[in-house]
Ligand SMILES: Cc1cc2nc3c(=O)[nH]c(=O)nc-3n(C[C@H](O)[C@H](O)[C@H](O)COP(=O)(O)OP(=O)(O)OC[C@H]3O[C@@H](n4cnc5c(N)ncnc54)[C@H](O)[C@@H]3O)c2cc1C
């Protein structure tokens with residue numbers, strides 16, 4: 012086999028741009044066998060290969076390419092697997108040009124060896140070959156919990172399991188892979204590659220728990236109490252940055268996280284076959300210059316939009332992978348450099364219409380080391396636009412940090428030492444939660460460093476405690492995390508033909524929930540993720556109660572569930588608990604299905620020693636729900652009905668005024684929950700009375716964990732995320748007009764979906 016370094020670097024075969032725009036199929040097709048032979052023989056097989064050192068995982072690049080040159084692809088795969096379990100993923104998304112390929116000696120004079128494409132070939136060959144057998148590992152070691160299922164945790168799991176540890180990965184979302192799954196599109200990284208590489212870990216004994224958010228479903232210390240001896244936090248940087256410009260809550264303005272999650276994880280590109288919609292008009296502006304920006308722009312092109320990437324610096328400062336930039340250009344994405352939006356304009360329905368931008372020039376380097384963008388006064392210009400995607404960076408997801416105040420952080424990032432150890436003994440961290448937005452390979456390196464440190468720490472602790480038997484091999488006294496949350500419907504009552512009361516098996520949520528909190532559910536695998544308030548929880552039966560009204564497709568599917576069925580997904584408890592204080596007299600106001608949501612709050616106020624009056628509204632007596640339960644939770648319950656068939660003839664706001672006229676008393680707090688017009692009107696009345704009032708808001712949500720920003724609401728002039736900062740806010744400060752508009756963002760899509768459903772069951776004509 013003769014080396015041939017002078018052969019030209021092999022180009023990666025690609026789908027033609029016009030074909031790419033037809034769907035989410037993978038763009039890069041991978042090397043042919045012939046190309047692999049040529050490319051592998053370009054490798055100089057250096058005596059001291061700098062590429063190995065340059066790879067953050069220290070994959071033995073020289074040896075695996077040497078094996079490929081001999082046609083031993085299985086051997087090459089095994090060689091890579093010594094260091095990395097994810098060659099299919101890394102071969103596709105790692106920025107090789109910054110690491111191994113940059114260090115390739117051949118690159119000094121000619122083009123570097125296409126290491127990434129060779130790595131990918133070895134992985135694909137392995138997937139397709141009969142030798143694709145898992146390697147179970149004997150697991151008798153200590154238990155280690157990894158929080159988040161992104162690349163940092165995945166590689167830590169690989170290393171730990173190879174050392175015999177019993178590893179559980181807890182993931183907040185319903186899909187595994189972190190950004191790989193919700194952020195990076197199929198056309199760059201097909202879902203089956205992630206699935207297969209995750210399955211490989213599963214076959215080695217790694218346990219995966221989806222729909223489990225540490226810091227909410229249970230606390231870090233609960234994991235220790237359940238027998239985990241070390242914990243790794245790989246929770247990523249899922250808190251999107253906003254532009255902080257007027258108009259950014261208009262309908263049609265997305266964060267890249269929400270846009271990409273809807274398209275990638277929820278498959279909105281298939282809508283209406285899938286249930287989750289996304290609004291993409293004919294003109295899209297994506298703001299930013301990183302991988303998220305390229306992914307959002309390339310998706311927009313596939314959805315048929317005329318697409319511009321607007322970046323406040325120049326081309327040289329783009330942070331995305333070179334290949335993504337080139338592919339975006341080939342696919343017709345335009346770039347508008349040295350420009351940034353300053354204001355967004357909408358119509359009277361709050362729908363985005365126009366963006367005002369300003370030109371920039373480059374100034375002195377800022378703290379990122381890149382030239383700072385400096386606005387040019389008077390250079391403002393406007394352009395019409397239907398969709399704006401903010402892809403301007405993200406900060407660490409704050410859930411674990413907020414629930415673990417003793418955890419040392421700096422600007423939201425978890426602080427670690429060189430071993431990945433946090434300030435809490437046996438709690439380690441790595442990846443984007445430590446770095447802020449970074450790269451797959453650096454997250455993996457962090458996971459590897461932490462896994463090695465966990466191994467050392469547990470061995471040392473074992474020697475210190477017994478001196479005889481390594482803790483690493485000694486099963487800890489342990490309690491299993493409660494039996495799998497299989498989300499079974501244990502009980503069901505129809506409160507009205509449209510409103511169902513459901514008792515759902517959810518032991519962890521039942522243990523940790525508080526009044527005011529909610530869950531995110533999906534009744535079926537195809538459904539949207541929707542929030543539902545937790546009405547009650549019972550630790551003894553390990554169940555929670557939900558009340559759901561059939562409004563849209565997903566809620567209708569939930570109402571249709573029968574006892575014994577299972578929710579496809581159930582995540583919680585989410586959001587902040589209601590603020591329950593002892594203030595004397597409390598007024599609870601609810602309308603429609605809000606009555607059910609009010610129940611736990613009213614009960615908690617009463618248990619805190621308050622006198623609770625519940626004023627509730629319904630359309631008619633037939634629509635009155637949970638009256639008996641409410642009477643046991645409040646001191647006084649009064650109803651108003653629109654048709655006068657029960658209680659006061661009028662709205663709940665009429666009832667408030669009537670009640671106040673006869674009961675002018677010292678009212679400590681009011682709590683309102685229900686349809687937005689009702690909450691707005693009720694808050695208007697309590698403002699007149701000067702009574703502090705909280706409203707429990709119900710915006711559209713996707714993840715419920717602070718990752719997408721889709722639930723943003725304006726309160727007191729500030730943008731807040733209802734799922735993490737709320738759902739309860741000062742009702743006198745809430746911008747109800749904006750909330751109303753934002754909840755109507757998908758009315759048209761819901762209509763399409765409903766009509767389609769009616770057609771499919773024969774009601775169409
Ligand atoms: C759109 C996009 C494209 C990108 N493209 C590339 C690329 O091409 N190449 C590259 O190298 N890098 C890319 N990156 C960056 C890269 O994906 C990240 O740096 C990397 O995924 C970080 O890995 P991680 O394991 O730290 O966290 P993540 O991948 O962010 O995973 C964290 C996981 O933790 C979960 N989680 C959070 N909080 C909790 C909790 N309390 N309990 C349980 N689970 C929790 C989250 O749901 C998430 O699934 C891209 C990033 C984005 C957003």
Ligand code: FES
Nearest residue numbers: 715717719720734
């Ligand atoms: S941030 Fe996604 S739903 Fe709140």
